Amino acid sequence: MWKPLYTNISRHVSLNREDEAVIESLFRHRRYRKKQYLLQEGEICRYESFIIKGCTRTYEAGEKGQEHILQFGLEGWWVGNLYSFLSKTASGYNIDCLEDCEVLQITSTDLENLYARCPVMERFFRIIIQNAFIALQNRILNTLSKPASERYHDFILKYPQIEQRVPDKEIASYLGITPQSLSRIRKNYRSGKLP
Amino acid sequence: MWKPLYTNISRHVSLNREDEAVIESLFRHRRYRKKQYLLQEGEICRYESFIIKGCTRTYEAGEKGQEHILQFGLEGWWVGNLYSFLSKTASGYNIDCLEDCEVLQITSTDLENLYARCPVMERFFRIIIQNAFIALQNRILNTLSKPASERYHDFILKYPQIEQRVPDKEIASYLGITPQSLSRIRKNYRSGKLP
């Protein structure tokens, strides 16, 4: 159960046996069913979650039923609403499961605890957030500079696993276009022309 | 000269005299002229810069001369290309000055040094990046869910100082629209209708 988390952490910092003991005392294991919320708009985000198994979506719900996907989550990713988690204010968006999920969760109090007892984890989370930040910058530049068709092709190249597992309409939402537009882009693609 | 930096840092963590001494030994002060590059595409980003005075833009140059602005920088902001800085790879974008600037800079080696000698600074940068990350998430949601006119109004509400100091065409580039479109949005706005 702890293996995937340690693998993830060891990519950036080294843990010793005591660190692992602390981690095992502060994270809790939890399962969620497909469609179940990890976090619902209006709630305070109580946990940052590390995905061991399954697939999540983080999205904002518009007035007219539109959903805007901020992020997908797969095995080895961290999900949560950092702002709500840190400031203890109501979350402006939802996180739910596109598949049955298994996660490891930590509360903000325990995370502070973890930083105090394993300073190396402060570094770990700085690096994780740094990488997420860099990825978001690239996503913004993409959105600014490329047409939808190109953003879609970039997406399937970058996240082939996601393209396999989530419905097209979710991907359309992530790209900021309608499912109809995505369908037309795919049609053009299949018929040879890539524009 | 060090005052603005300390003010910025103290918003998140506490510094003692020794920390300040270390900081003063690791950062260097530097001036740049209007239009001068802090970082040019293809170079490795050698410094993270804290702006004491002036205004910068961080942007990617497209093939046909378009420029896509990722970020503005004003007094009290940090600018640099984090990815290039950390990975020591060529930067994909430029940073230059919209006004004469004064900055405090640190190299990546010295930043590692700083983390080692003042562990509290590791926490400080984690928090800074966390906040930047959260701001970017909001920007993405805005881009996905709102038309250009609304993004423009949000922008002038959120960054009135920037709207005062930078030309409209730069703001258009930040919003991902053409200067012509922005001009029309402003025209509608002045004539009473906000659409």
Place this chain on the structure above:
DNA sequence: CGAAAATTTGACATGACTCAACTGGAGTGG
């Protein structure tokens, strides 16, 4: 199997882009 959801398609509307021309102010040199 049958209902619900996802995807596709068509017809039409619209927001934003491109290209081009015009305006007005800032800076420069005679």
Place this chain on the structure above:
DNA sequence: CCACTCCAGTTGAGTCATGTCAAATTTTCG
């Protein structure tokens, strides 16, 4: 100080990408 240039900003006309609405079709799943 004036004439000139340069560049940001504005405006108009036509085009294109994407959205909207509605319906047909396929897939998923109980």
